[in-house]
Amino acid sequence: MIQKAKGWLNSFFGEHEDMYMAGVAVLIGVAAGYGNIIFRYLIGIVQDFFYGTKEEFLLETLIHTPVYKIVLIPAVGGLIVGMAGLIFKSAKGHGVPDVIKAIALNLKISPFVAVVKSFTSAITLGTGGSAGREGPIIHIGSALGSGVGKIFGFSTRRMKTAVACGAAGGLAATFNAPIGGAMFAAEVLLGEFGIRTFSPIIISSVIATVVSRGHLGNVVTFEAPEYHLRHFMELPLYMVLGFACAVVGVFFIRFFYKTEETFDNLSIPSFLKPALGGLLLGILAIYSREIMGVGYDTINQILASNQVGLFLIVIVFLKILATSLTLGSGGSGGLFVPALFIGTATGGALGGIFNAAFPGITSSSGAYALVAMSAMLGATIKAPLTAILIIFEITQSYEIILPLMFATIIANVAANWLEKESIFSWILTKEGINIRKGTEERVLSEIRVEDVMLRDIVTFKESSNFKEITEGIKKADHIYYPVLNDKGYLTGIMSLDNIKNVMFEKGLEEIVVAGEICTKDDLIYVYPEDSLATALKKLGIKDLGALPVVENINGNLKVEGLLRRSDIILAYNKALATSV
Structure with a gap:
């Protein structure tokens, strides 16, 4: 009876995949929503133990915390995370690149990662590390x-959707931003907006947000300042703001990974590196408590125009340094909120300058700070739609949308010109993982030439006469023929077109040999270990229909087979079919 019911369900959902994935997305959304609640609870426990408060807005407590605690507590947190990293590889880092890598390479993420990441990130953030919650919760949700x-x-394709649903739900729950969470998963993680993929992602984001709101309330993350576009001449100022955010954002990306590289090269035990990073952060925080933790207090102060002047310029670079020390040394946390913090401070500083220079036409410095939050995300994560929607949702300020969109696109375009990689893709590109590939190239990159090439092929010697050629092509299943020298190595390639030219010239067929009619100049070939993506690019150089597959033996090319364009198309279609 049970088997019969199970068979009926499998048949039903096989015919109604959208309904099936929607149901699964609900489950993932619930899991991500509660994952966010548990993660916040853990951060509160750690924070209460070290600083005596569970409050998310920590700045007032930090200001009244003795200096020795400010210096030592982040170091202790770093030591705990470092020791956890000896056992669990997933303990450190900012999470998102690991999720992108898993999706790009069709890897599964162990559910145990959710437990490890919750613990280590709670330690980092609860002890005052300069990072955000969103990176870990994206990893946890995934x-x-x-x-x-x-x-x-699940199959490969469905698994990608499930991972993206978890990531979207996690981000949506932590920021109370369901649209932004869904857009992040599509734009940053998957790089596509297919309706079959996007629908379950939206469902997961909504459900996770509902769960989070049910327990934590429907609160606005940041208090947006009142805004009105006072004069059309403000738009050039927002353009300047966009360029400034691009420069600062690219500096942040490069400095962050340079710091990480520096810590990687330090000749000290790996578990001590997060402790060293925490210690240096603590020393830095003696001069500015604002750089510790997620920094929501300071962001709201800047948005309210309560922080202006030189302080904001200084804190931009202190926060970049603090975040780089925390995460670059091996701490666990996210980069979203630090980017928002840096953007807010950059915008607030420029806004103050604009106010002083053009008092009659400019809005408050807080308005520029708000726009810069989105512009900085556009510059660092290289996902302008996500940036615009997240800031719009977490502030719920519609009036700011025009300059927000304008400055974000400017920042994104300028940052792409200065630096091709995002703060998430930099490390992946260094590892040789190209996440900017389309679906076709991703599929073809995973298949080797040797897996699909034609091995039983007809070849000709350079001395083969026309009669031997015509007899040979009758037996062949292909229309391109490698031509070999007397030692059996490749010297040319002959096609039916070459042969036709001889067939219609009377008398030539009696004297011509293969070595005279084959193409020998600029031979194009592939190796068995090459990917089909590489082979397809080589086929396109001369619009060929096939390529010889060779092994290089002391500078000579030994023919192993032939790769036809039709073989590539067949392999691609088969790969897509098996991933459904």
Whole structure:
């Protein structure tokens, strides 16, 4: 009876995949929503233990905390995370690149990552580390999504959707921004907006947000200043703001990874590196408590125009340094909120300058700070739609949308010109993982030439006469023929077109040999270990229909087979079919 019911369900959901994925997305959304609640609870416990408060807005407590605690507590947190990293590889880092890598390479994320990441990130953030909650919760949500996908026995394509659903739900829950969470998953993680993929992502984001609001309330993350576009001449000022955010954002990306590289090269035990990073952060925080933790207090102060002048210029670079020390040394946390903090301070500083220079036409410095939050995200994560929607949702300020969109696009375009990689893709590109590939190239990059090439092929010697050629092509399943020298190595390639030219010239067929009619100049070939993506690019150089597959033996090319364009198309279609 049970088997019969199970068979009926499998048949029903096989015919109604959208309904099936929607149901799974609800489960993932619930899991991500509660994952966010538990994660926040853990941060509160750690924070209460070290600083005596569970409040999210920590600045007032930090100001009254003795200096020795400010210096030592982040170092202790770093030491705990470092020791956890000896056992669990996923303990450190900012999470998002690992999720992108898993999706790009069709890897599963162990649900155990959710447990490890919750613990280590709670330690980093609860002890005052300069990072955000969103990176870990994206990683946690993705691990939960992957776990659900594993339970249901998902295919590769469905597993990608499940992972993206978890990530979207996690980000939506932590920022109370369901649209922004869904857009992040599509724009940054998947790089596509297919309706079959996007629909479950939206469902997961909504459900996770509902769960989070049910327990934490429907609160606005940041208090947006009142805004009105006072004069059309403000738009050039917002253009300047966009360029400034691009420069600062690119500096942040490069400085962050340079710091990480510096810590990687330090000749001290790896578990001590996060402790050293925490210690240096604590020393830095003696001069500015604002750089510790997520920094929501300071962001809201800048948005309210309560912080202006030189302080904001200084704190931009202190926050970049603080975040780089915390995460670059091996701490666990996110980069979203630090980018928002840096953007807010950059915008607030420029806004103050604009107010002083053009008092009659400019809005408050807080308005520029708000716009710069989105512009900085556009410059660092290289996802302008996500940046615009997240800031719009977490502030719920519609009036600011025009300069917000304008400055964000300017910042994104300028940052792309200065630096091709985002703060998430930099490390992946260094590892040789190209996340900017389209679906076709991703599929073809995973298949080797040797897996699909034609091995039983017809070849000709350079001395083969026309009669031997015509007899040979009758037996062949291909229309391109490698031509070999007397030692058996490749010297040319002959096609039916070459042969036709001889067939219609009377008398030539009696004297011509293969070595005279084959193409020998600028031979194009592939190796068995090359990917089909590489082979397809080589085929396109001369619009060829096939390529010889060779092994290089002391500078000579030994023919191993032939790769036809039709073989590539067949392999691609088969790969897509098996991933459904």
